[in-house]
Amino acid sequence: MAIRVYEEQGIFHLQSKGTSYIMQIVNGYPAHVYWGKQLAFEEQPHSFVDLPEGPLFLLDRLPQEYPQYGTGDFRSPAYQVRLGDGSRITELVYSAYRILKGKPQLEGLPAVYCETENEGETLELELRDAYSGLIVTLSYSVFEDSAAIARSVRIDNQGEQPLQLLRALSASIDMPRSDLDAVYLAGTWNREAHVQRRPLGPGGTTIESRRGASGHLLNPFLALAAPDADEDHGDVFGFSFVYSGNFFISAEVEPFRTTRVGIGINPFDFSWQLAPGEAFQTPEAVLVYSSAGFGEMSRTYHRLYRTRLCRGVHRDRVRPILVNNWEATYFSFTEEKIEDIAKAGAELGIELFVLDDGWFGRREDDHSSLGDWTPNPSKLPGGLTNLAKRVNDLGVQFGLWFEPEMISPDSDLYRSHPDWCLHVEGRRRTEFRWQLILDYSRQDVRDYIYDNLSEIFSTVPISYVKWDMNRNMTEIGSATAGPEQQAEIAHRYMLGLYELLERLTTRFPNILFESCASGGGRFDPGMLYYMPQTWTSDDTDAVERVKIQYGTSFVYPVSAMGAHVSAVPNHQVGRVTSLQMRGDVAMSGNFGYEMDLTRFSDEEKDLAKAQIKRYKEIRSLVQQGDMYRLVSPFAGHEAAWMFVSEDRSEALAYYFKVLAEPNAPQRKLRLKGLDPDKLYKVEESGLVMRGDRLMAIGIGIPAELKDYYSYSVRLKIID
Template sequence: MAIVFHKEQNYFSLTTNQTEYQIKIDRYGHVLHSHYGNIVNQDMSYLFSYEDRGFSGSPAVAGTDRTYSLDVLPQEYPVFGMGDYREGALELENADGSYGVEFVYKEHKILDEKYSLQGLPASYRNNNEKVSTLEITLMDDITQIEVKLLYGVFEEKDIITRATKVVNLGKEKINLLKVDSVSLDKNLEKELDVIHFHGRHNMERQYERTAIGNSMFSIGSHRGSSSHQHNPFMILCDKETTEAYGESYGVMLMYSGNFLGTVEKTQFNQVRSTMGIGRQGFRYPLEKGEEFIAPEVILSFSNDGLTKLSQNYHTFIKNNVVRGEYKYKRRPILINNWEATYFDFDEEKLLDIARESSEVGIELLVMDDGWFGKRNDDNTGLGDWFVNLEKIPGGLKNLTTKVNQMGMKFGIWFEPEMVSEDSDLYRKHPEWSINIPNRTGVRSRNQFVLDLSRADVRDYLVEQISAILDSGNIEYLKWDMNRSLSNVYSESLKPSEQGKFYHLYVLGVYEILERLTSAYPYILFEGCSGGGGRFDAGMLYYTPQIWTSDNTDAIDRLRIQHGTSFGYPINTNGSHVSAVPNHQTGRITPLATRGMVAMTGTFGYELDITSLSKEEKEAIKKQISHFKENYDTIHEGEYYRLSNPWENEVFTAWQIVSKKRDKILLNIIRTRQYANDPIFTVKLKGLVESSHYRLIGTDKVFTGASLMNGGWEVPRAKEEYQGFEFEFEVVE
């Protein structure tokens, strides 16, 4: 069994194919964390340290035993205010204003199914795979507050999920000030690093690896979304861990709003990492009988380096997070008109793009921003979801019919969460926007954020979007969000409830998406927030792909997609070929290089195809044909990072091995060229040493051992930023 309660020794073991997670109930009923890592089949609580530690007090239950302190013991769900001075996972204010609460074990359940979370995205059992749930209930007898710790064990995926529920069974209201989904304690046998993914708009998920010192490290967002600045995912690993060797732990929050992740190295060389909803602006009142549900965290452990950890997440997200018709179905190759026209387009221009696109094999035309209301720039019209008949005189039914007659699908852009000051909706319902009374709000793109904590706003959006989707044959929807939340206040909440808003806003986003994706299961939804400002597992539950970045420059994308790959699979990454000089950087890169980078994603185009030469269109035809031929390998295969663009300025290389392990794609982009170049090689991964691999297009055959140990020479470039792709197939 994946979950076993060892009654005599009073501990739980949660076991997957290659990992084990242990939870110990000690003699006083405290629930402690005793192990996460390789399978050990042994109660690891023998490593707990019991000594008299100065300034580390003992709980009342321990009496005069000065060797027992919660400030030293590894805890499964630590709380603030009761003698553990490290970062707590839970902080709450009791009705009397105190912060004290002490949880002890009450009961547990083991279920042969995966738990779900009301109102929140959560991973799920896929087909008949082995998944089980452990629910441990903790109780504070004085306040009658209950905490339920939820664990989902995916045996075949080496994934353990965690979530938390807080239930107020007492007689009076309490205030939740911090509710993390997970806390992990680890004794420090080796020096550890933390890998995280910082950034900014147009340069998201930039890889950074930092040594953990005696300090508090944190990442997070209080922008109302998971943000461009930090991704809700971090990795703890040994200092010597590489892509192919060493221990690593992944902690990924399945949530799209404010978050906080911390890593703390303590005075006794212990490391505690936490992840959950951000505490800034969070003060959640919980009335008698009410329950608060914290979002899910996806944990994974690898003893075989960072590549294996990433592959664990890739497999899990593709199979147990992403839902809907396009979970496995091939996604259409699209062209988006944004960088081709921006706001300056009409129906005829769109039809010209569709006509040219259909001739080269593109399958979907996406009409981006500017089709609605009086939207001729980014200062007006948001919220007025009716067609601009000056641009689209025949309406959407007529336009979609014409596009469909060319053999193309049709898609559309929305920014549902926003409202422009200059809009009919804002003039009619100013109270529907987020703003503090008697204050002028912070302006960003001259748009405000709609109050999605309100049911009437959510109903309005579903009604308006549904009317548009019903007005023509629309098969793709891009969901954008182009500003952060500020001046947070809801007229529908009491003053004492304003601290609920950030979380209620995210729940509102999820509700709208659930209603729409359920009503229109055939539509491919793509998430976006100024590109990658809300790229997280929570959104992937509703939108199987996310626009990776508004930066379409192929060379910048190497770093963006490199960082993204640590947690998220290729087929969730919206990636397009754009024009040169690139609109964000001015860089000029070969069309082949742009195609190669975009194919490491959902693949599409973001340019004015009507202005391309005959030769460029022929090259696009070949790119599309190549992508279709290799779609299954690219989207279902195993992804390997062969270089780190933060450390290697000469080239960036990656490799994909097909699911059947019979085909290999090796991609190399030259990012720096020298006169009289040195010789560089790259070693392939994931091959079978004794198998033979033929370089497609030649009669040259290589053993797996030679390619993995000797490697492959990086070609010299004949032009700047030249890309090279090599295809190998297994031969008998």
């Protein structure tokens, strides 16, 4: 890791683990030169960008780092400003650079971090527009132990007139090739994170959200891959956005066969007023290069996000095995029923009980009471503290579900403060799930929620909070903002949410927070900064979960994925799968159950006890090891993945078969990530094989004539 500056040539060479990123100042513009495999520093580098000067110099041909609008570059700009005279023309010119030890925090925003100054370095390039007084600072952070580069932008108005930002991306890069495939994660509620791959072509490819959240439909991630790239080979360039609201990632192929990638806050319905002396900080984009395919790209994101994005006491701890009562009872429960489920869980070895929706206000269904965070007296006559103590007395921790960003029109809070929701005065207030969204751009609203939740967290022995968010934004407006600020509200909401989460997680560091948005509707790096795990999907069917968890793993570590065993027929798709397969899929994440454990047969109890015992033995490997994808569920009726400890002394592989095949050939599963020179013993069979054989030849999968079949293999090095 290092940053080398060649001032005479105007060249900046950034090295991160295994990768180099090079820029050069050309006619005052930061130009992109190279991003790929690590290159050695040169003593006297030559000029990399050869373009004619004078009247033949065209910005439209220059590979830029932060392109502007209106001065001869007709591709998509990285930023756009409206000046006081109504013009939109600015021209940023390089003025200075700074190199900082470590990585500065982004004010009010989530971001990856360095724990010590020796873990990274940051380059800041300062650009100025002499006419308007606009100063733009491009930030690039590199890391000692990661092939990642974190980019963000600070925009300062040092002029004498107000400015209006119309577009402010976090990063832009002009790649010198267009023979690339776009790989991204798409879906909808209940089938999130399905892997999509298609070639780029002339014109634009856009991955975005306009919903006020990162959303179920498209994750804030894009990879550009060489056509021959696969899990283990080929160039892959990853772009991940550390933000939880409206995002925009585009890959624009232009006639000269280059590709411009831009990533940042979605310019759609966005603007930001900058008075003289004010500044705007963009969220962070994390760029990862891999020369060894998608697998190494993913493991780079996993390690960085698991250890230098997630924070707090739970970052490095194994996560508890839980049972959640939602699919067991939905809204219909009593204290006695909750205690019965918790007791059944304790007998199986479960460590945490989570009380889901319906415990507060007059909440008998989803029509009312969001915002009224007081116990429902008809369901919990003894109150929350009493119930939590009864659960704790069983040797089980107590957790609680909240949806603190929402408000029901049928609630005491709404009747007292009808202006506290996002709305436009005089316009219809769109209700979805009979609820509206609290206006988190307002400090008074956030303070109320902070005080309300803090009172519960301080008086009830809670060790876990499931923080849900079940609808997207409509009528995005605020009663306290002026006309010129209304297009700022979606982003101000996110800043407010982050501010509230920072306050709560700082005051209550021992509570494990899990993010949820109808499942994976806000599974993004921004939320992981505050909550180290996310409910991956409301779909708990084992077959669908294989696809969802496989796709999610392209960016996010297994430690971030909540995964539960649920009842059959499955409540989302009606499918009947074995408890064995449901357990194996769920044990490939943060393991738990989402069902009525009191209804288990003796045989099911024995299997569940065995699953829980096994997960306690393997969870540090699953949650903190390196993940290798072996077989894609999107390619056929089977899938496989494995986890390998950092020292490669231990490994665990899972194989899943959806549909049986008549007269099927013997299946061998080739493993990955092992030490090729060491002997491994297979726990299940006693077989001993060298790591190179296990990876080149593979291990046999027993032939089973049944659908929905799973098989696991645990290996340890023989000393």
